[in-house]
Amino acid sequence: MSTRVSIVTGASRGIGFFIAKALAEDFGHHVIVTGRNVTRLEDLANQTQGTITVAPADITSEQDRQSIHSVVDTVCQHSDHHFFGIVHNAGLLIAKPFNELTEQDWNHQWQVNVLGPALLTKTLAGALTESKGDGKGKKHVVAISSMGGYQGSKKFPTLSAYSATKAAVASLAECWAEEMGPHGVHSNALCLGAVQTDMLGEAFPGLTVDMQPKQMGQWIANFYSEQYTLFNGKVLPVAGHDPG
Numbered sequence: 001m002s003t004r005v006s007i008v009t010g011a012s013r014g015i016g017f018f019i020a021k022a023l024a025e026d027f028g029h030h031v032i033v034t035g036r037n038v039t040r041l042e043d044l045a046n047q048t049q050g051t052i053t054v055a056p057a058d059i060t061s062e063q064d065r066q067s068i069h070s071v072v073d074t075v076c077q078h079s080d081h082h083f084f085g086i087v088h089n090a091g092l093l094i095a096k097p098f099n100e101l102t103e104q105d106w107n108h109q110w111q112v113n114v115l116g117p118a119l120l121t122k123t124l125a126g127a128l129t130e131s132k133g134d135g136k137g138k139k140h141v142v143a144i145s146s147m148g149g150y151q152g153s154k155k156f157p158t159l160s161a162y163s164a165t166k167a168a169v170a171s172l173a174e175c176w177a178e179e180m181g182p183h184g185v186h187s188n189a190l191c192l193g194a195v196q197t198d199m200l201g202e203a204f205p206g207l208t209v210d211m212q213p214k215q216m217g218q219w220i221a222n223f224y225s226e227q228y229t230l231f232n233g234k235v236l237p238v239a240g241h242d243p244g
Contacts, residue, residue: 010090012040018217024050059116083131088117113165129183140228150191177233193239
């Protein structure tokens with residue numbers, strides 16, 4: 001029986017934490033978790049009844065992206081371990097009115113929300129396309145976008161730069177499906193609505209919503225692990241509640 005090897009970026013807290021935990025515990029993946037907070041990543045590994053490998057990294061760093069590649073190679077040296085895919089969960093939100101956003105604000109969000117996922121996928125594309133994935137040659141890449149980046153959705157003040165980057169990464173997911181689809185790679189974007197995370201609190205102070213990170217993380221893990229054969233090149237809204 002083969003073991004699927006998956007990467008979850010931004011796994012030290014919030015939704016990413018619970019995606020990784022569910023993949024390891026409920027779906028039997030060997031999960032490589034990345035992020036910049038080593039202590040939190042190690043806490044996740046220690047709390048999880050499953051296999052998690054901690055790979056501290058900043059996805060905007062070429063050196064760190066290569067380090068993640070090395071970890072994938074090492075884990076997949078086991079003959080029954082096959083690289084299955086990536087959940088691009090790491091993200092950055094800087095909430096400011098449009099006319100107060102600096103060039104640095106734009107660049108920082110672009111680096112984390114778009115270029116990081118794009119270049120990490122490029123770094124791992126060869127390993128991904130050549131892998132047996134689920135044992136039958138199927139793999140899955142999921143980009144975590146936002147309803148702010150979903151065409152036609154309601155938009156909110158102070159989130160213009162964030163929303164623009166999330167629209168860009170959703171489009172990238174569509175493009176990856178075309179480029180890597182012939183190699184068995186499915187690629188989709190999930191545009192999340194309001195979830196009670198630290199990021200939501202920063203954008204909408206005082207707002208409370210019903211959706212919790214654990215619930216959303218478990219749902220995303222199921223979509224990524226079990227629904228990949230039904231969707232490819234899709235940008236899907238996942239929103240039970242929009243702030244407003």
